[in-house]
Amino acid sequence: MPPRPSHLYQAEAPYDRARLAQFLDGRARGAGIDRRTLLRLAAAATATAPLGALATAPAAAADPAPGIVKPLPADVFTVRGTNAETRFAALAGTGHLTPAGHFFVRNHTRTPRIDAATWQLTVHGDGLTGGPLRLGLDELRALPAVTRTAFLECAGNGRSHFATQQGQQVSGTAWTLGAIGQARWRGARLFDVLRRAGLRPDAVDVLPRGLDDEVVTDGVPLGRVRRPLPVAKALDDVILAYEMNGEPLPPDHGHPVRLLVPGWTGVSSIKWLGDIEVSTQPLCTPWNTDLYRLFGPGHPEEGSAPLTRQTLKSAFELDVDAPLPAGRITVLTGRSWSGAAPVRRVEVSTDGGHRWHRALLRDTPARNRWVRWSFPHLPRHRGPAELLARATDTTGRTQPPNTQGYLFDAVVRHRVQIV
Ligand SMILES: Nc1nc2c(c(=O)[nH]1)N[C@H]1C(S)=C(S)[C@@H](COP(=O)(O)O)O[C@H]1N2
Ligand SMILES: [Mo]
Numbered sequence: 405m406p407p408r409p410s411h412l413y414q415a416e417a418p419y420d421r422a423r424l425a426q427f428l429d430g431r432a433r434g435a436g437i438d439r440r441t442l443l444r445l446a447a448a449a450t451a452t453a454p455l456g457a458l459a460t461a462p463a464a465a466a467d468p469a470p471g472i473v474k475p476l477p478a479d480v481f482t483v484r485g486t487n488a489e490t491r492f493a494a495l496a497g498t499g500h501l502t503p504a505g506h507f508f509v510r511n512h513t514r515t516p517r518i519d520a521a522t523w524q525l526t527v528h529g530d531g532l533t534g535g536p537l538r539l540g541l542d543e544l545r546a547l548p549a550v551t552r553t554a555f556l557e558c559a560g561n562g563r564s565h566f567a568t569q570q571g572q573q574v575s576g577t578a579w580t581l582g583a584i585g586q587a588r589w590r591g592a593r594l595f596d597v598l599r600r601a602g603l604r605p606d607a608v609d610v611l612p613r614g615l616d617d618e619v620v621t622d623g624v625p626l627g628r629v630r631r632p633l634p635v636a637k638a639l640d641d642v643i644l645a646y647e648m649n650g651e652p653l654p655p656d657h658g659h660p661v662r663l664l665v666p667g668w669t670g671v672s673s674i675k676w677l678g679d680i681e682v683s684t685q686p687l688c689t690p691w692n693t694d695l696y697r698l699f700g701p702g703h704p705e706e707g708s709a710p711l712t713r714q715t716l717k718s719a720f721e722l723d724v725d726a727p728l729p730a731g732r733i734t735v736l737t738g739r740s741w742s743g744a745a746p747v748r749r750v751e752v753s754t755d756g757g758h759r760w761h762r763a764l765l766r767d768t769p770a771r772n773r774w775v776r777w778s779f780p781h782l783p784r785h786r787g788p789a790e791l792l793a794r795a796t797d798t799t800g801r802t803q804p805p806n807t808q809g810y811l812f813d814a815v816v817r818h819r820v821q822i823v
Contacts, residue, residue, distance in 0.1 A: 416668050419634050420692050423609075432686035471514025473655040474505065482582070486511045490582035496721035496737055500767055500776065501553070501649050502585035509656045510558050510583065512629050513617040516676055520652070520660035525644070527597060531607030531635075531682030537600060541646065541660050547592040547600075550643055552666060554772040555741055558583035559669035562717060565816055581719040581816065584741070586774055589664045591645035594638050598682065603635070609687040610638040612663050615678035628678075631671055631691035635682075641666050644677065666772045667743055715813035716742040716803050718750060718793040727823045728789075733782045738763075740795035741774035752779040753792040757805060757815070763793070783822040790817045 426432035470486045481488040488509040490502070498506055509515075520541050528536035561583035566572040577583075598610070613630035620626065633642065645664045646653055653659045658675030665672035671691055681687070718740040728734045740747045746769035751760040763777040783789060794815045796802040803815050 416637075416672075419637075423632070423686050423688055423692055426686045427688040432688045433683070434688040471511055472509050473515050473517075474509075480506055481508075482580075484577050484579070486514060487577055487583075489579055490585060491723065492580075492582055492719045492721050492738075493723045493726065495739070500773075501587055504587075504648055504651065504654045504657065507585040507587065507648075507657060508558070508583050510577075510670060511616070511656070512619045515656045516616045517655060518615060518659060518676055523660050525597075525661065525677060526679040527601040527682065528679065529607075529611075529682040531604050531609075531684050533602035533604055537597075537602075539597070539600075544592050544597075544644060544646065544661065547596045549590055550593055551588060551590045552641070552643060552664065552772075553586065553588045553770075554664065554666040555584055555586040555774055556664070556670050556673055557741070557743070559671060562813075562816075565814065569817060570814070581717060583670070584717075584774075587648045588650065589643060589645040590647035590650075591643040591661070591664070594642040594644060594663070595640075597644060597680075598638065601682070603682065604684065606684045607635050607682050608685065609633070609683045610635055611681040611683065611687050611689070612674040612677055613679050613681070614674050615676040626690045629671075629674060629691065630689050631674065632683075632687040632689060633665065633672065637665070637668075716740070716744075716747075716795050716797060716801060717813060718795045718803065719816070720791055720793060720818050722791075722818065722820065724819055725821050727821050728781070728783050730783050730786050730822045733780050736779045736781050736791065737776065738778075738793055739774045739776050740793065742795065742797040742801070743772075744801060745797040745799045746770050746773070747775045747795045748798045749796045750775070750777045751794050751796075752781075753794075754781050754783070754789065756790050756817075757792050760794070769798070786822050789820055789822050791820055792817060 423432055427434055470483055470488070472486075472488055476483055476488050480491060480494040482491060490506055490508045494506060495502065523541055525539045525544065526536050527539070558579065560576050561579050562581050563574055563576055564578040564580055566574045594610070609632045611630055611632045613628050616629060618625055618628055643664050644661050645658070646661050648654065648657055653662060658677070661677045662675040663673050663677055718738060720736060720738040722736070736752065740750045748769060750763040750765065752763050753760045761779065763779040766776040766778060767773070769775050781791075792815050794803040803813055805815055
């Protein structure tokens, strides 16, 4: 069977849905998880929450080091288990690219220390014309280098607002809006690596896997973090990044090499890349069957449509309950982004959503990138107030005042104190 035309695979959701259906009726190869375990995990997910997100064991309460190597100053990060969320207030003035010292970290286990000098990538599988290909970092660097500026966002970003704002119970890391960062990534094209390895015309899936520890959830070993990509996406715009903002990739972000899959949910961008399997059969792993999929009332037993490209969001570069002086102009700043298309317009409301005003966009809108914006605000009355921001992208899609969905996209009511 020849690879299907590329446009069929540009969307993550239909691809994952097809794989799940094939997996459930035994036409796909599931690496590391069988159907019974899958359904057991699915049932567990149903019991706790409509979100099929991975709940990793939190780091021991007394452990000050959640397995992250870089410093996590409290004015920049909020530590959530093995993860660190960027505080949006700390992004004010940081520019279009997020400095590595401010970039959020999502670790299923802990950051491994990998020696770039001895690191090797192995490309293997029945989807290759020959045997395995092994590449060291120098060989990877010898391939043509490309640079892409793109945001990277966790599928669960904004999750806590389901509960705090919308009264919906969900499981998983309680991110506010800071599980996103944007960087200039530089590396080799996965296209070139696969061509070098010799791709068979009937290869369908590419499965990158990290070198970090195995993940165990509720006593079930899930193996190392890995999530298949359709060959067409792999050949399209995916890179094996070894630089972030002009520096070697830092340990927490995948040193020495990570995958960067523009526009797709963060989990696709496998860090600490160790091997890539290329397969002529559809592949399934917990990360495209059980995790990152929706379970619960109103969804089929095997789970709903999987999570798709990232949604629209907006965030103020302010802490919750930030003090703003009454009778003086404060220039409010923030950022908006959409996984679907460039952001076209951002509006701000300072009266709880009755009147909306255009914010000034400070970046040229572009695909897979956020825009910074600003809005001068003159608060008059002392006391608590709510600031709202909503974005519209070039497809015309806008942030709803409320949502039934799972990829959080509603307007957030950001409370401040007028003093
Ligand atoms: N090997 C490996 N890759 C991984 C992960 C991981 O835990 N291990 N986490 C994924 C998830 S869920 C996200 S959102 C992004 C986070 O990337 P960052 O930590 O560089 O911000 O990495 C993805 N790649
Ligand atoms: Mo994620």
